[in-house]
Amino acid sequence: MAHPLEIRVVSKRFDDPSAATLKGYLASDGYKALEKALKMKPEAIIEEVKTSALRGRGGAGFPTGLKWSFIPRQSPKPKYVVCNADESEPGTCKDRLIMQFDPFSLLEGMAIAGIAIGAERGFIYVRGEYRYLIDILDRAIAEAYDAGYLGKKLRGTNFHFDLMTHTGAGAYECGEESALLESLEGKRGIPRIKPPFPATSGLYGCPTVINNVETLASVPHIILNGGEWFLKLGLPKAGGVKLTCLSGHVHNPGVYELPLGFPMRRLIEEIGGGVQGGALKAVVPGGSSTPLLNAEEALGVNLDFDSVAKLGSFLGSGGVVVVNDRTCMVKFAKRIIHFYRHESCGWCVPCREGTNWLELTLTRFHLGGGRSEDIDVMFDVAQSILGRTLCALGDAAAMPTISIIQKWRQEFEDHLAGRPCPYEREFAHA
Amino acid sequence: MSVFSPTLDAKLTRLAEAYPQRRSALVPMLLYAQDELGWLTPEAIREIAERLGETELAVRETISYYSMLRTHPVGRYHVQVCTNISCLLRGGEELLQHCRKRLGLEQRDVTPDGVFSIEEVECIGACSWAPALQVNYDFHQNLDPARADQVLAEYRQKA
Amino acid sequence: MPENNSVHLTIDGRAITVPAGTLLIEACRAVNIEVPCFCYYPNLSVQAACRMCLVEIEKMPKLQTACTVPVAEGMVVRTDTPTVHKARKTTNEFLLTNHPLDCPVCDKGGECELQDMTLTYGTGTGRFDEPKRHRDEQQWSPVVFYDRPRCILCYRCVRVCGEGMDVWALGVGNRAILSTILPNAGDHLECEECGMCIDICPVGALTSGAYRYKTRPWEMKHVGAICTFCGDGCRTTLGVRNDRIIRGDNRDASGINGEFLCIKGRYGFDFTQHAERLKTPLARIDGELKPVSWAQALETVARRWRAIQQQGGRFGVIGSTRALNEESYQLQRLARQVLGTNNIDHHRSADLPTLYDALAGTSATGSAPPLAAAASLKTASAVLLVGGDPTYEHPLLAWNVRWGYRLSGTRLYVLHHREIKLRRQAHRMAVVAEGAEGAAVRYLAGQGGAVAARLSAVGPAEEKRYPQLPPPDPQPISGGLEEFKAELEKESNVVIIFGSELRGDDIRALVALGGRLAGQTRYIGLADHSNSHGAADMGLYPDLLPGYESVSDAAARGRFEALWGARLPAEAGLNQREMAEALDRGELAALYVVGANPLRLDPVNPANLRRSFLVVQDLFLTETAKEADIVLPALAAYEKTGTLTNTCGEVQATRRAAAWPGGKSDLEIIHALARLMGVDFGRPDPDRVFAEIRAHVKGYNVSVVQLAAGRSALAVPLNGAVPHRSAPHLIRSNHDTLFSDGTLGRYSHAINEVMEKRLLLPGQAR
Numbered sequence A: 001m002a003h004p005l006e007i008r009v010v011s012k013r014f015d016d017p018s019a020a021t022l023k024g025y026l027a028s029d030g031y032k033a034l035e036k037a038l039k040m041k042p043e044a045i046i047e048e049v050k051t052s053a054l055r056g057r058g059g060a061g062f063p064t065g066l067k068w069s070f071i072p073r074q075s076p077k078p079k080y081v082v083c084n085a086d087e088s089e090p091g092t093c094k095d096r097l098i099m100q101f102d103p104f105s106l107l108e109g110m111a112i113a114g115i116a117i118g119a120e121r122g123f124i125y126v127r128g129e130y131r132y133l134i135d136i137l138d139r140a141i142a143e144a145y146d147a148g149y150l151g152k153k154l155r156g157t158n159f160h161f162d163l164m165t166h167t168g169a170g171a172y173e174c175g176e177e178s179a180l181l182e183s184l185e186g187k188r189g190i191p192r193i194k195p196p197f198p199a200t201s202g203l204y205g206c207p208t209v210i211n212n213v214e215t216l217a218s219v220p221h222i223i224l225n226g227g228e229w230f231l232k233l234g235l236p237k238a239g240g241v242k243l244t245c246l247s248g249h250v251h252n253p254g255v256y257e258l259p260l261g262f263p264m265r266r267l268i269e270e271i272g273g274g275v276q277g278g279a280l281k282a283v284v285p286g287g288s289s290t291p292l293l294n295a296e297e298a299l300g301v302n303l304d305f306d307s308v309a310k311l312g313s314f315l316g317s318g319g320v321v322v323v324n325d326r327t328c329m330v331k332f333a334k335r336i337i338h339f340y341r342h343e344s345c346g347w348c349v350p351c352r353e354g355t356n357w358l359e360l361t362l363t364r365f366h367l368g369g370g371r372s373e374d375i376d377v378m379f380d381v382a383q384s385i386l387g388r389t390l391c392a393l394g395d396a397a398a399m400p401t402i403s404i405i406q407k408w409r410q411e412f413e414d415h416l417a418g419r420p421c422p423y424e425r426e427f428a429h430a
Numbered sequence B: 001m002s003v004f005s006p007t008l009d010a011k012l013t014r015l016a017e018a019y020p021q022r023r024s025a026l027v028p029m030l031l032y033a034q035d036e037l038g039w040l041t042p043e044a045i046r047e048i049a050e051r052l053g054e055t056e057l058a059v060r061e062t063i064s065y066y067s068m069l070r071t072h073p074v075g076r077y078h079v080q081v082c083t084n085i086s087c088l089l090r091g092g093e094e095l096l097q098h099c100r101k102r103l104g105l106e107q108r109d110v111t112p113d114g115v116f117s118i119e120e121v122e123c124i125g126a127c128s129w130a131p132a133l134q135v136n137y138d139f140h141q142n143l144d145p146a147r148a149d150q151v152l153a154e155y156r157q158k159a
Numbered sequence C: 001m002p003e004n005n006s007v008h009l010t011i012d013g014r015a016i017t018v019p020a021g022t023l024l025i026e027a028c029r030a031v032n033i034e035v036p037c038f039c040y041y042p043n044l045s046v047q048a049a050c051r052m053c054l055v056e057i058e059k060m061p062k063l064q065t066a067c068t069v070p071v072a073e074g075m076v077v078r079t080d081t082p083t084v085h086k087a088r089k090t091t092n093e094f095l096l097t098n099h100p101l102d103c104p105v106c107d108k109g110g111e112c113e114l115q116d117m118t119l120t121y122g123t124g125t126g127r128f129d130e131p132k133r134h135r136d137e138q139q140w141s142p143v144v145f146y147d148r149p150r151c152i153l154c155y156r157c158v159r160v161c162g163e164g165m166d167v168w169a170l171g172v173g174n175r176a177i178l179s180t181i182l183p184n185a186g187d188h189l190e191c192e193e194c195g196m197c198i199d200i201c202p203v204g205a206l207t208s209g210a211y212r213y214k215t216r217p218w219e220m221k222h223v224g225a226i227c228t229f230c231g232d233g234c235r236t237t238l239g240v241r242n243d244r245i246i247r248g249d250n251r252d253a254s255g256i257n258g259e260f261l262c263i264k265g266r267y268g269f270d271f272t273q274h275a276e277r278l279k280t281p282l283a284r285i286d287g288e289l290k291p292v293s294w295a296q297a298l299e300t301v302a303r304r305w306r307a308i309q310q311q312g313g314r315f316g317v318i319g320s321t322r323a324l325n326e327e328s329y330q331l332q333r334l335a336r337q338v339l340g341t342n343n344i345d346h347h348r349s350a351d352l353p354t355l356y357d358a359l360a361g362t363s364a365t366g367s368a369p370p371l372a373a374a375a376s377l378k379t380a381s382a383v384l385l386v387g388g389d390p391t392y393e394h395p396l397l398a399w400n401v402r403w404g405y406r407l408s409g410t411r412l413y414v415l416h417h418r419e420i421k422l423r424r425q426a427h428r429m430a431v432v433a434e435g436a437e438g439a440a441v442r443y444l445a446g447q448g449g450a451v452a453a454r455l456s457a458v459g460p461a462e463e464k465r466y467p468q469l470p471p472p473d474p475q476p477i478s479g480g481l482e483e484f485k486a487e488l489e490k491e492s493n494v495v496i497i498f499g500s501e502l503r504g505d506d507i508r509a510l511v512a513l514g515g516r517l518a519g520q521t522r523y524i525g526l527a528d529h530s531n532s533h534g535a536a537d538m539g540l541y542p543d544l545l546p547g548y549e550s551v552s553d554a555a556a557r558g559r560f561e562a563l564w565g566a567r568l569p570a571e572a573g574l575n576q577r578e579m580a581e582a583l584d585r586g587e588l589a590a591l592y593v594v595g596a597n598p599l600r601l602d603p604v605n606p607a608n609l610r611r612s613f614l615v616v617q618d619l620f621l622t623e624t625a626k627e628a629d630i631v632l633p634a635l636a637a638y639e640k641t642g643t644l645t646n647t648c649g650e651v652q653a654t655r656r657a658a659a660w661p662g663g664k665s666d667l668e669i670i671h672a673l674a675r676l677m678g679v680d681f682g683r684p685d686p687d688r689v690f691a692e693i694r695a696h697v698k699g700y701n702v703s704v705v706q707l708a709a710g711r712s713a714l715a716v717p718l719n720g721a722v723p724h725r726s727a728p729h730l731i732r733s734n735h736d737t738l739f740s741d742g743t744l745g746r747y748s749h750a751i752n753e754v755m756e757k758r759l760l761l762p763g764q765a766r
């Protein structure tokens, strides 16, 4: 059920069980955008997306229209549209809902992207754990083919667009776009050296656009209602609305579609029903890769790219994790770094060795074996990963760690020499 | 002679032809083969390498990268408990311990009868419905010990 | 360098100009600014993995990897800022976190890049104070061991094996901190066992079975010797302690082979210490070979030879394809001057006299030599390979051909009766019926009709399998050669490599074909062993003097007669097979075999053999030596100083690395026997003999300075037509593989232990 503060765009069909069938989808404006796009000039489609100020919903927030415009118009090689449905950023669980409840909107968005950049083939890279979504998508794809919304001569025009799903098999790094392409080529998910970027040399070395599920699912709405309309829903520089995954210590966790610029305080208090089990201590603003905000920062910030950036963090993937004051931040840091140590592809030294080092020290530290110099060493190790790695996973591991040590240094001191975690007793939770 | 069932065999053949380059089919082929066999046996690895015209080394390199692909058997019901941040804050670790205890898997990862196995996993995309776990590909969310017991009992029943 | 192709940039305040496309790390090197690196390795793909090479580039927010960034106009780079130093220090520290720091026992201690880097860029004390991950060392093959804790995952081994060797036997397994290098056969390697991976490993993670824990680098002296196995002439730097060879490698890239070595050059040296190595002369006493003194042995030989001479008995001499040039030269002198016979030959594997005869008539003579040095393959625009199988029989040439393909865009044409491995680098490959190579060459030369051929699938997309499994029997289809011919005719400055499949008139057709191609065509005739080519050049022929001059040419003969003050026989003698037949008929009174095993090629009834006096000079009791009356223990090439000529005709100097107390060099023995026979050859000093060769053997007036500097010099003995009794049936290649090499190969443990020796079925990947 929609929360009254939500503005539902990509989630508008989430409560309509028939939307996952072509019939139901068509009955609620489905494929009107594609019909419209088929009559538009590709450049005009890109212009419309630029007007909407849509920014990537996968984490980096790159302007989508601009990304599409990097694809060479003329290319001797085929071009591809790839949907990043790897959704693995801890705290993020939104793309799943789109694929589950409104799969056709993704298919439609990808076909429109194909027309815009001149690609005749697309792939949806779905994380391996989401098998049930592959089944749903495959059914939707089959229906769309039958009705001419996919395949050769889309709706009788001269446009073609073939689409298939592709399963991952458990690797966070395969959400990084170049590692994803490697994985889609059947290899280990090791990121590529950039440049060249996917726009010129992507899948099989061909021009490729890679977008997040939510990004692509926003496209039909933009084409149908106009870029201007979408832009006005949010802020000028980051148009529209965005799915926000609220989790952690709140009473009403859930996925909510909110306009950009929505105040975090209202998200936590009005939508989330307030902090559960204590007072607010910290907020992860955009998935585990983003630097944490302390309570004061969190309660003053608005959920848009620039406001969060002013606090040195990121809107990221839209995963807002609320942390109450009975949580041990050393343990929280340890769990975060455990994830990155496990998910590092291992290719480059600072990330592979640095995350291992941090996890070992944090573990010892949390158990009460910490020494005061460890705090600075960990801080320096994290700083030494930051900005020195081949892909952004290194930064993603370093940034939350740095922010936790900076903002909750006292908690580290409380763990020093022989003292076990002061929070441990209370940590166990309902 | 294929080590796979006729249905899977046909599916793998389709997959190998479905991409602009054959090797793209590798990860899906491996995962679907594992779904049928429970794990990637040396014979399965050899056959998939042959079908794609790749070396076994290339296939093993790929397998060992992905955490869902395995070269050893697990239980028929593989219980994967998330303990990442959103789940952690809502009792993910306790859920893991609880399931281990309930399944008698405190010291090992697979039950002697091969019905259950357990693994601590990273975020499975159920953060807003934490804590959560997956049994094979099925999600079970908003869990507490009592609900987890119910879930496990249902699988026990099916076994 | 044209101005528009160069780029101007500033590094550490110095303005420099380099060609466009240069990687920043190379630009730094060009002006001696060192940027530390582990994963970067010249001429292999870039990895951006170790992050050791980070530098500051103006206008870029983050540090950049110098190994991946190409230079750009106006770029301003700093490599010596505190940020850069800090980055290097921590990266180095990261690398040590799981490193066992077992330098005191590690083979690499003293020549380890991590050790050096830590000294230069590292911190004194590591701050990492957590348990390290231990993993047991793994043995992957008799020659390759892997120690994961020492591995820094620079992926050099993976790349040199794949990109360089085209074997692809190594991969990367797992991820994150568990990442590791994987061998292709699960728990072991099935590969070419070249050891390139070991050599390129910057640390002691990959070590060689031959060398592990035997000694430390600084306890050895290092001697640059020329490999004694195949005909390619690689330099192997032998590490020697107490006169024994402990290891072979070419880390200093000092020879014509750059960093390349195959298993034989790297590990085959152990034959020198084989238990069956002959330690004393042997004489047949009461029907059995018994140890005797050197004096006794040599005197017996001289006494019997004199007696045979007095009775007018016929002599025969078989020379070696591994002895040094000086030794072969003196051997033919002994035969011709002392024993008075032209019955001298060697195991022929390339029909060089016909090549030189055919080339004599071409316009190419006079301008640049029509022979190609091995290195020229690295930059050739096109290469035509007819027959042979360089991957297995001439590993360096194959390495160079692959190099050219990979880095210079060489177009390779292969004409063969088998799907050999080099097809993977081929631009075109034509498969013809076995034995039809000659006819195919004639067709390509416009001299003959169509030949059934099949154009084979080529290219790197083919399966990267080991061993190479050729597709089932090629079905020749007519007309396939037309396209091959059309493509080939577009090429210019082609290097032609041909195997023993071509001999006699086939070679003349090949030279005619070369003459039709644009630019200058150059040739490489594949010959089996380390000095097969030199043996031919030095006149180990019944009808040819050194430098391919006819024995019946009075002027040529006269020059040598004047030089040695003796009369030389003017009639052509018996070739190797004729000598065997003569032996069998009891018509050869004495046979002197130096470093050869002719009875394996041309068996003789032992009963008949006993009627002649057989002297064999060798390292081991070969099939031939077993039948000898006198056996003289000789020295291996690694125990001698002198020169060798590789299959391309490149002369190189080799130096004595080790000693073998019981043996004497062929040169010493030949000189001693000559003296006992009443002719003074002078001191057995290789330099003096080589001076004579330079002065008197056509094509050998090469620069000694160049040789002394460790470089090669092409000997081009083109001196007009070669009046030669062509004997195509005598061209018999051993087709030695990576894991065999005539007699010597049988006595190397390293070569024989590897399982690939068994895996490689004949005719498959020989």
Ligand SMILES: Cc1cc2nc3c(=O)[nH]c(=O)nc-3n(C[C@H](O)[C@H](O)[C@H](O)COP(=O)(O)O)c2cc1C
Binding pocket: A055, A056, A057, A058, A059, A060, A061, A062, A064, A084, A085, A086, A087, A088, A089, A172, A173, A174, A175, A176, A177, A178, A210, A211, A212, A213, A215, A216, A391, A392, A393, A396
């Ligand atoms: C380590 C890492 C993991 C990522 N995981 C995801 C992911 O799961 N889903 C996603 O859409 N983008 C992910 N991204 C971002 C992608 O690299 C890429 O920016 C995005 O797919 C582009 O789509 P967008 O412009 O529509 O956001 C990840 C990036 C990094 C560095």
Ligand code: SF4
Binding pocket: A173, A191, A343, A344, A345, A346, A347, A348, A349, A351, A352, A389, A390, A391, A392, A393, A394, A395
């Ligand atoms: S930062 Fe380096 S090791 Fe980490 S995931 Fe990216 S490439 Fe791999």
Ligand code: SF4
Binding pocket: C144, C160, C161, C162, C165, C167, C168, C169, C170, C189, C191, C192, C193, C194, C195, C196, C197, C198
């Ligand atoms: S020994 Fe040579 S062929 Fe074998 S793995 Fe090493 S590099 Fe590859």
Ligand code: SF4
Binding pocket: C150, C151, C152, C153, C154, C155, C156, C157, C158, C181, C197, C200, C201, C202, C203, C205, C206
């Ligand atoms: S074994 Fe040596 S060469 Fe290979 S990755 Fe490890 S350190 Fe590098």
Ligand code: FES
Binding pocket: A090, A091, A092, B082, B083, B084, B085, B086, B087, B088, B122, B123, B124, B125, B126, B127, B130, B132
């Ligand atoms: S953190 Fe457990 S499902 Fe996301």
Ligand code: FES
Binding pocket: C036, C037, C038, C039, C040, C047, C048, C049, C050, C051, C052, C053, C054, C065, C066, C067, C068
């Ligand atoms: S040398 Fe540049 S990253 Fe390794």
